[in-house]
Amino acid sequence: MLLHPDRLLPADPDTRALARRLFADVAHLPIVSPHGHTDPRWWGENPAFANPAELFVTPDHYVVRMLVSQGVSYEALGIGAGCEADPRAIWRCFAEHYHLFRGTPSRLWIDHALSEVFGLDARLSPANADDHYHAISERLADPAYRPRALFERFGIEVIATTDTALDDLAWHKAVRASGWNGRVVPTYRPDSVVDPDFEGFRGNVERLGELAGCDIGTWQGYLEAHGRRRDFFRSMGATATDHGHPTPLTADLPEAEISALYQRVLGGRANAGEAELFRAQMLTEMARLSAQDGLVMQLHAGSFRNHSAHVFGTYGRDRGFDIPQPVSFTAALKPLLDAVGMDPGLRLILFTLDESVYTRELAPLAGAYPSLLLGPPWWFHDSFEGIRRYRDSVTETAGFMNTAGFNDDTRALCSIPARHDVSRRVDSAFLAGLVMTHRLDEDEAFEIAPLLAGGLARSAYRL
Amino acid sequence: MLLHPDRLLPADPDTRALARRLFADVAHLPIVSPHGHTDPRWWGENPAFANPAELFVTPDHYVVRMLVSQGVSYEALGIGAGCEADPRAIWRCFAEHYHLFRGTPSRLWIDHALSEVFGLDARLSPANADDHYHAISERLADPAYRPRALFERFGIEVIATTDTALDDLAWHKAVRASGWNGRVVPTYRPDSVVDPDFEGFRGNVERLGELAGCDIGTWQGYLEAHGRRRDFFRSMGATATDHGHPTPLTADLPEAEISALYQRVLGGRANAGEAELFRAQMLTEMARLSAQDGLVMQLHAGSFRNHSAHVFGTYGRDRGFDIPQPVSFTAALKPLLDAVGMDPGLRLILFTLDESVYTRELAPLAGAYPSLLLGPPWWFHDSFEGIRRYRDSVTETAGFMNTAGFNDDTRALCSIPARHDVSRRVDSAFLAGLVMTHRLDEDEAFEIAPLLAGGLARSAYRL
Amino acid sequence: MLLHPDRLLPADPDTRALARRLFADVAHLPIVSPHGHTDPRWWGENPAFANPAELFVTPDHYVVRMLVSQGVSYEALGIGAGCEADPRAIWRCFAEHYHLFRGTPSRLWIDHALSEVFGLDARLSPANADDHYHAISERLADPAYRPRALFERFGIEVIATTDTALDDLAWHKAVRASGWNGRVVPTYRPDSVVDPDFEGFRGNVERLGELAGCDIGTWQGYLEAHGRRRDFFRSMGATATDHGHPTPLTADLPEAEISALYQRVLGGRANAGEAELFRAQMLTEMARLSAQDGLVMQLHAGSFRNHSAHVFGTYGRDRGFDIPQPVSFTAALKPLLDAVGMDPGLRLILFTLDESVYTRELAPLAGAYPSLLLGPPWWFHDSFEGIRRYRDSVTETAGFMNTAGFNDDTRALCSIPARHDVSRRVDSAFLAGLVMTHRLDEDEAFEIAPLLAGGLARSAYRL
Structure with missing residues (x-):
């Protein structure tokens, strides 16, 4: 049996029994997915997936990084300029290395x-690789395995995609035009037009101006362009923005300084410190806009993107070489929080890859500022131990209601129910532990479980 | 039943049985409270508490911060200039939001x-809020609920208050004069006269000189003033000093440099770096004085005080907006430790809000220097998980005898027995776990439990 | 009974039963010890150990630091210039303080x-100190307690010593000449010739040149000298190098800059920043050489050596006063990894004393770069909780195969089987926990256990 019904529940029999009851209550609740990276085309066009390798291996950076770390070449996975690999061969390679994933969340998700x-129901292995390939391929040809059918089968209530500020949201329009009633909403992600170090920054900003009908030659015009694009995203159902920054630094400069800084940045004359300062200022500006228009702001900070120059140069972005760095939020967020942290209109959800900030900074911050919520464990921490550490670390200082519920943060469609399943199990185990040690009453645990499973995400993201 | 007799003990039946026996042995030992913030007036004057809101809500920054974080206004809690709120309304607001505290130590303490x-014996809720208010109010009118009666009922052997270097210790004198034999001792807290960034620093130093009869116009006179004030505190029973610093930086400058630095600081001409350097130097000076006069030194470092400019400006200090920052002790303490770290007269107890230093720095430091002890989990970490993480983290490198026992660090009188109860339970659970995994023999655990419950605090603080 | 057969196994009965079966499978596997600090003379000369104090107390910095931290003087332990202490008295002092080690790994190892x-079979105490002393002394006189006999009795398959780049490896030659077939291999440790801050750096480099027959007056000659010494070490069986650096900083400067930097360093004209830069560059150079000659590279970073000026000045190195500091690998390693991180010839094993980098940096790095492996928990973290935290932290991101197995890292001969026993027990407990929560199948756990017990170390170190 590939999936044990009691998986991830505590070993202690009494605690397990309670965890099982808690989990039973939330196992089949609808999936609320307020932050993710599924391809909007799937929802707009509803195409068939090509083959098992393209579904499970090549686009999954967790999978690719593990294989590469143990000596598999990108070329063997069909990644690289002009590289064409037989999907069957990629799948076999994956099966031969499937043992590498023992103990990892990828293994749980893929199983x-x-x-x-x-x-x-048999674990993937070299022996059954071809049979599995054949079986999956057959199913992929079936309309029941197209994206919209899976969306419905998975019980997705709403899913958010992540879209650059320059996106025309054509696939979102296509969903609306199609008559299909799955709820798919975009998220405003302005990194490419607020980060002076982003490839093609100047051109991106110009395009932003065109799309918004604003003169980006001035700071006010540029800000106005953001406001209009945000309005457009909101009109298409967006309830949130997302910001991926190397650090959580924020700034709140006087208008004249910002204006001058913007001109240097736009002219390509900003040095590294000025680029960082501009990103910092833009977080505060985005927070101000959020306090006005109600878009929930998400900050994902602390990843050193594309760490290997060789891998980035040869194989491009998102190849598994984003590596976390130390972050500190306390001093970094102060300018933004002094500007709008007590504004009832602002909601800012914080994410970290540096777990040392859970107890030191994030739980204390979210447990004080009404505008702040803690995002769920992010990326490498979206895992059994990661979620457990998160709950153990943040609950005592921030409680449950200052957390933003779960999100799956994934581009791997088939992992969505798996990830929510893991999260609901670990949270059930956590709540059971609180009850067994008499830190919580049973009726309270049953009240909290559905909040963690979806309710908090729904309210945090204003969905 | 509000309090389960087995609360906080491990779920595994055998481990729980042993933990229960260990806890039974220490549950009723006297409370040694060597570091706290109770109001000396309570002990000197023995007044009645005004009402439930004033006892449980308004002055408790853990409670206030959680309510504010979920949108309750300070005004609704009666906090703010000219703000007068009906204590009954504050209490009702608290009851309506009591569910926010699920999973937090505040809930354990208040229950x-x-x-x-x-x-x-019924959990506080909107439904019973008025009844509870009435019942508590009634009791508060009873002399058995005045501070000294509670002191005795709680089994407090000794309690230390925290008092500024400028305090006249009038309430401590009143205790002595009263004939009441509760042991209440002051603690020398010189932040306001060693930190150039403290409001009114210059005036504070002048007042220090007056009180001590020293000429604070010179560095030597200023140091001498500290010595005399410490003597006064010692004569009133003090056994310790306490130092709240943004960072644990220490310095040991040549006399001429210190003297010049002191003059700049006193003249208000010090920049931020010089202010930090002066605080750093003063830690070393205080350590030198401690090595001579035997006052145990406590260092609490790493809190960014009054993080929100708005909250600080409008509602003042201690409103729940102190947020931890990263700290590192290893290099920072070296100047102080090179000066007096091997001196048998010095005892320095270290506290942190950044748990990453437990295994990395504090346990290795306390496990080497004879002058150093580890303070118990501080502030946000005075909790079930916080104490568990502390023991798990520091015991293997520092053992038990390099830790300073428990202290409650509280201004909330009624939480004192609750906090000691939590600490004794978690420690009993920890010891039971060591025995069950055969890392410790049972007789050893029974020897250690009372040390953790009070013995270590008594000896660490020379009480 | 001093050692319970179920020690360190989980308290939950079902989990314990499985852990016991897993442990039984690996308990008696040969010991692979690829990184340690045993004295090569022991293996070359096979002398008797002098007395219990010299075997268990004086040279063990874990033991010495704990005694000193609780007020025992170095002199009482026979440490200090001209200090001669009766080994019987040292042993008694140790026995009187043996209770200090409760809850520490030293206690597990010594028991x-x-x-x-x-x-x-009786725990050491003041009452039995003399009897124990007598019994141990008697056994030490027996040839069965000489190093080579213990090597065989402990089931050591291979042991690596750590040797400076200037070592003549005479004792390793003696082993080979003796006909004894215990496998003892050296490790190339060049700290004294790559760190400009090392005592006698210039003389050390000159000696390196003489030994290698190279002109160290030029950068190329100096590099060539390293290459030749590495060849010599390889000819004596070495499979690895070891690098102890204050930080993991690396650099990859243009040749002309390196050459100029080398001249400043060699001439004693380098400032602190340049010394750090030279160490950083040398890590990259060593990685390049490793990619060519196949020696596995080990990096141990983050210890502030000889923290107390007084202790270092009076009693010298390795007296228990090395204290960890914060480290960050992500940005620091990029120059080295950009140079050779994707080279299939390089293998670099990373060690840390700052556990916050496990999930934040080391597991993500080792889970991506094919050249990187995670070393086992180091030093203060070679303990029950340390190993548990390590597995909990790194497995989900790096899996098992990106870790380098266990090593004992010890100079205390008799602790070798104890340390491997602890590690095998904690790993068995960890694997049992994965199976009990259905994150791993039982057959998989039985496949992984022997890898953790020795297989991974054997392959990681190319032994």
Whole structure:
């Protein structure tokens, strides 16, 4: 049996029994997915997936990084300029290395998808690789395995995609035009037009101006362009923005300084410190706009993107070489929080890859500022131990209501139910532990469980 | 039942049974409270508490911060210039939001106080808020609920207050004069006269000189003033000093440089770096004085005080907006430790809000220097998980004897027995776990438990 | 009974039963010890150990630091210039303070050695100190307690020593010449010739040149000297190098800059920043050489050596006063990794004393770069909780195969089997926990256990 019904529940029999009851209550609740990276085309066009390798291996940076770390070449995975690999060969390579994923969340997610989505109950291995490939391929040809059908089968209530500020949201329009009633909403992600170090920054800003009908030659025009694009995203259902920054630094400069800084940045004359300062200022500006228009702001900080020059140069972005760095939010967020942190209109959700800030900074901050919420464990921490550490670390200082619920943050469609399943199980185990040690009453645990499973995400993201 | 007799003990039945026996042995030991913030007036004057809101809500920054974080206004809590709120309304607001505290130590403490101190066995809720208010109010009018009676009922052997270097210790004198034999001792807290960034620093130093009869116009006179004030505190029973610094930086400059630095600081001409350097130097000076006069030195470092400019400006200090920052002790303490770290007269107890230093720095430091002890988990970490993480983290490198026992660090009188109860339970659970995994023999655990419950605090603080 | 057969196994009965079966499978596997600090003379000359104090107390910096931290003087331990202490008195002092080690790994290791190596089944105490001393002394006179006999009795398959780049490896030659077939291999440790701050750096480099027959007056000659010494070490069986650096900073400067930097360093004209830069550059150079000659590179970073000026000045190195500091690998390693991180010839094993980098940096790095492996928990973290935290922290992101197995890192001969025993027990407990929560199948756990017990170390170190 690939999936044990008690997986991830505590070993102690009494605690397990309670955790099982808590989990049973939330296992089948609708999925609220307020932050993710599924391809909007899937929802707009509803295409069939090409083959198992393209579904499970190549685009999954967790999978690719593990294989590469143990000596598999990108070329063997069909990644690289002019590289064409037989998907069957990629799948076999994956099966031969499947043992590498023992103990990792990828293994839980993939086993879950193979079993629950594709009905395959034997663990992937070199021996059954071809049979599994064949079986999955057959199913992928079936309309029941197209994105919209899976959306419905997975019980998704709403899913948010992440879209650059320059996106025309054509696929979101296509969803609306199609008559399909799945709820898919965009998220405003302005990194490419607020980060002077982003490739093509100047051109991106010019395009922003064109799309918004604003003169980006001035600071006010540039800000206005953001406001109009945000309005457009809101008109298409967006309830949130997302900001990926190397650090959580914020700034709140006097208008004249910002204006001058903007001109240097736009002219390509900003040095590294000025680029950082501009990103910092833009977080505060975005927070101000959020306090006005109600878009929930998300800050993902602390990843050193594309760490290997060789991998980035040869194979491009998102190849598994984003590596976390130390972050500190306390001093960094003060300018933004002094500007709008007590404004009832602002909601800012904070994410970290540096777990040392959970107890030191994030729980104390979210447990004080009414505008702040703690995002769920992010990326490498979206895992059994990661979620456990998160709950152990933040609950005592921030409580449950200052957390933003779960989100799956994924571009791997079939992992969505798996990830929510893991999260609901670990949270059930956590709540059971609180009850067993008499830190919480049972009726309270049953009240909290559905909040963690979806309710908090729904309210945090104003969905 | 509000308090389960097995609360906080491990879920595993055998481990729980042993933990229960260990806890039974220490549950009723006297309370040694060597570091706290109770109001000396309570002990000197023994007044009645005004009402439940004033006892449980308004002055408790843990409670206030959680309410504010979920949108309750300070005004609704009666906080703010000219703000007068009906204590009954504050109490109702608290009851309506009591669910926010699920999973937090505040909930454990308040439930404990309601049940053990006030005999109320139903969890606070909007439905019973008025009844509870009435019941508590009634009891507060009873002399058995005045501070000294509670002191005795709680089994407090000794309690230390925290007092500025400028305090006349009038309430401590009143205790002595009263004939009441509760042991209440002051603690020398010189932040306001060693930190150039403290409001009114210059005036504070002048007042220090007056009180001590020293000429603070010179560095030597200023140091001498500290010595005399420390002597005065010692004559009133003090055994310790306490130092709240933004960072643990220390310095040991040549006399001429210190003298010049002191003059700049006193003249208000010091920049931020010089102010930090002066604080750093003063830690070393205080350590030197401690090595001579035997006052145990406590260092609490790493809090960014009054983080929100708006909250600080409008509602003042201690409103729940002190947020931890990263700290590092290893290099920072070297100047002080090179000066007096091997001196048998010095005892320095270290506290942190940044748990990453437990295994990395504090346990290794305390496990080497004879002058150093580890303080218990501080502030946000005075909690079930916080104490567990502390023991798990520091014991293997520092052992038990390099830790300073428990202290409650509180201004909330009714939480004192609750906090010691939590600490004794978590420590019993920890010891039971060591025995069950055969890292410790049972007789050893029974020897250690009372040390953790009070013995280590008594000896660490020379009480 | 000093050693319980179920020690360190989980308290939950079902989990314990499985952990016991897993442990039984690996308990008696040969010891692979790829990184340690045993004295090569022991293996070359096979002398008798002098007395219990010299075996267990004086050279063990874990033991010495704990005694000193609680007020025992170095002199009482026979440490200090011209200090001669009766080993019996040292042993008694140790016995009187043995309770200090409760809850520490030293206690586990020493109990294990007393029981398993010396057949003493009563815990050391003041009452039995003399008897134990006598019994151990008697055994030490027996040839069965000489190093080579213990090597065989402990089931050591291979042991690596750590040797400076200037070592003549005479004792390793003696092993080979002796006909004894224990496998003892050296490790190339060049700190004294790559760190400009090392005592006698210039003389050390000159000696390096003489030994290698190279002109160290030029950068190329100096590099060539390293290459030749590495070849010599390889000819004596070395498979690895070891690098102890204050920080993990690396650099990859243009040749002309390196050459100029080398001249400043060699001439004693480098400032602190340049010394750091030279160490940083040398890590990259060593990585390049490793990619060519196949020596596995080990980086141990983050210890502030000889923290107390007084202790260092009076009693010298390795007296228990090395204190960890914060480290960050992500940005620091980029120059080295950009140079050779994707080179299939390089293997670099990373060690840390700052556990906050496990999930934040080390697991993500080792889970991406094919050249990187995670070393086992180092030094203060080679302990029950340390190993548990390590597995909990790194497995989900790096899996098992990106870790380098266990090493004992010790100069205390009798602790070798004890340390491997602890590690195998904690790993068995960890694997049992994964199976009990259905994150791993039982057959998989039985496949992984022997890898953790020795297989991974064997392959990681190319032994």
